[in-house]
Amino acid sequence: MSSVTSANSSNSALTSALTSGKSALGKDDFLLLMVEQLKNQDPMNPADATEFTAQLAQFSSLEQLFNINDSLDNLSGSTAEMQRLSALSMIGSDIVTQASNFSYSDEPLQLGYKLESAADQGVLYVRDASGMTVASWPLTDLTAGEHFMTWDGRDDLGNQLPAGDYTLGISAFSGEETVSARGLVQSRVLGIDMDSSGDLLVTASGTFKLADVSHVRQQSN
Structure with a gap:
């Protein structure tokens, strides 16, 4: 038993x-x-x-x-x-992002590019949501490093573009060789959007992931 x-x-x-x-x-x-x-x-x-x-x-x-x-x-x-x-901690700070997509909201914004090495020619361009190039500029500073310019939202003909989503691109060359380059967007962080996909930095130029941030720049007035 x-x-x-x-x-x-x-x-x-x-x-x-x-x-x-x-x-x-x-x-x-x-x-x-x-x-x-x-x-x-x-x-x-x-x-x-x-x-x-x-x-x-x-x-x-x-x-x-x-x-x-x-x-x-x-x-x-x-x-x-x-x-x-x-x-x-980034709220109120100016950040530089390497994301190619950004938003234009009727206010001038800082666009730029980073060259990994010196180039002898190149172009920075903006495309609209349909993929059409609406604005472009020849690279004026061809040295290695980061360079910025202010864009007022006008196309190559001087027409004011509507607010919306755009894409920043760059092509750079040294002779016949392609130079590694990235488009940059500088904007001030206005807030943080916290959701399940991760924290997003909200700026006047769109929302960006923390991983997209290249560095934080000194605030400019």
């Missing part, structure tokens, strides 16, 4: 662990099963010591994995919080 009771007790522990609604057994469930195994072993044929030692090692490894997972979760949460604080 005692063996039946022991078996039922062990089965009950196993059933409780497997039907607890969890998608996987945790370290507590694993320990529970080990304890039940020791309590219900046959005194005349006890559990093999080597096997039991291996199970203890498995439990120790399992516990370490859970601890590592908890530490990673905490680190991820701390990193997200630090990024949010960093984004909040």
Whole structure:
């Protein structure tokens, strides 16, 4: 009768662990099963010591994995919080972004470009939502580095363009070789849009991800 009771007790522990609604057994469930195994072993044929030692090692490894997972979760949460604080600290500051898409809202804005090396010719251009080039300028400063200009929202014919979304592009060459270059947009951070996709910096030139920010510039009046 005692063996039946022991078996039922062990089965009950196993059933409780497997039907607890969890998608996987945790370290507590694993320990529970080990304890039940020791309590219900046959005194005349006890559990093999080597096997039991291996199970203890498995439990120790399992516990370490859970601890590592908890530490990673905490680190991820701390990193997200630090990024949010960093984004909040940028409100009121001028940022330079390397995103090619920007918004024009009837106010002059700072457009620029960055040359990785010196060039001897090139052009900076703006395209509208349909992909048509509406404004372009030959590069006047061809040295390596960042260069900016003020755009008043007029096209190549001097017509005022409507407010909306635009794309900034650049082509630069040194002889027949293409020079690596990126378009830049400088704008002041007005606020932070916090959502599930990440923190977005809200500016007069559109919204940008924190990862798009090249650097923060000294505020200009």
